[in-house]
Amino acid sequence: MSRLLSLLDVQPAQDGGWTGAASGPAGKRSFGGQFAAQSLAAAARTVDADRPPTNMHLQFLRGGEAGDPVDYTVTPVFDGRTAAARRVDSQQGSRLLTTATVSFAAPIAGPEHGRRSAMPAHPDTLPQTGPPGPAPSLPLDELDIRIADERSDGLFVRRMWWRATVDLPDDPLTHTLVAVYVTDLYMIDPALQAHGHSMQARTHRSGTTDSSVWFHQPVRADHWNLLESTSPAAARGRAVITASLVSDDGVVAATLVQEGLIANRE
Numbered sequence: 472m473s474r475l476l477s478l479l480d481v482q483p484a485q486d487g488g489w490t491g492a493a494s495g496p497a498g499k500r501s502f503g504g505q506f507a508a509q510s511l512a513a514a515a516r517t518v519d520a521d522r523p524p525t526n527m528h529l530q531f532l533r534g535g536e537a538g539d540p541v542d543y544t545v546t547p548v549f550d551g552r553t554a555a556a557r558r559v560d561s562q563q564g565s566r567l568l569t570t571a572t573v574s575f576a577a578p579i580a581g582p583e584h585g586r587r588s589a590m591p592a593h594p595d596t597l598p599q600t601g602p603p604g605p606a607p608s609l610p611l612d613e614l615d616i617r618i619a620d621e622r623s624d625g626l627f628v629r630r631m632w633w634r635a636t637v638d639l640p641d642d643p644l645t646h647t648l649v650a651v652y653v654t655d656l657y658m659i660d661p662a663l664q665a666h667g668h669s670m671q672a673r674t675h676r677s678g679t680t681d682s683s684v685w686f687h688q689p690v691r692a693d694h695w696n697l698l699e700s701t702s703p704a705a706a707r708g709r710a711v712i713t714a715s716l717v718s719d720d721g722v723v724a725a726t727l728v729q730e731g732l733i734a735n736r737e
Contacts, residue, residue, distance in 0.1 A: 497538025504655030659731030662710030
């Protein structure tokens, strides 16, 4: 199994919960995208496979230790004929790190929209930049990341193309987990970039406090995908980021919103 897939897997625990692998390296802060992906993986293990996830809302309460595994407790909230809901709490020891709610529903027929009529330059024309900052917890040898930021009329837009370069199973959930994992990468950064700063420069205290994603269409993590994000507002030391996850054929696969801390250092 690739390292990427092993990081997204959860195993049954003796107490009826689930355990997610440590991201490493020891002594570093855990990557938020791993909490999100493992929380979704744990919730999905308790729901019939014919009900894919429709949305997830996760709050980051405390930072985690990257070198330690994470325990997940899944609480059934609702089970209907076609839909289900779960609460997922993550812990290391007695420390509650994140809490999430996840909704699942069987697909039904209805009106559809959400396709881009035009796309930015194809990633094959861009250099392989890697992530927008250091990412020691990520298996970067299994991901191709290319970033093309744009700033015009005072508006900062991040366009992050990405794809997994390892063989992935056809299981749709696996591709969704990879997408949730990768798209958390420096997602709060556009709020600082709008003011000429960055998370990498560490000029401000920064970090994600809340993350939401709505899943519209299946995603193929081994194909090119575009995460296009911007920050519409920031105040009181907090900022909001809105983003679209778009497949290379222009189909909007997911909508993402994050709140994060961007506070002056004392």
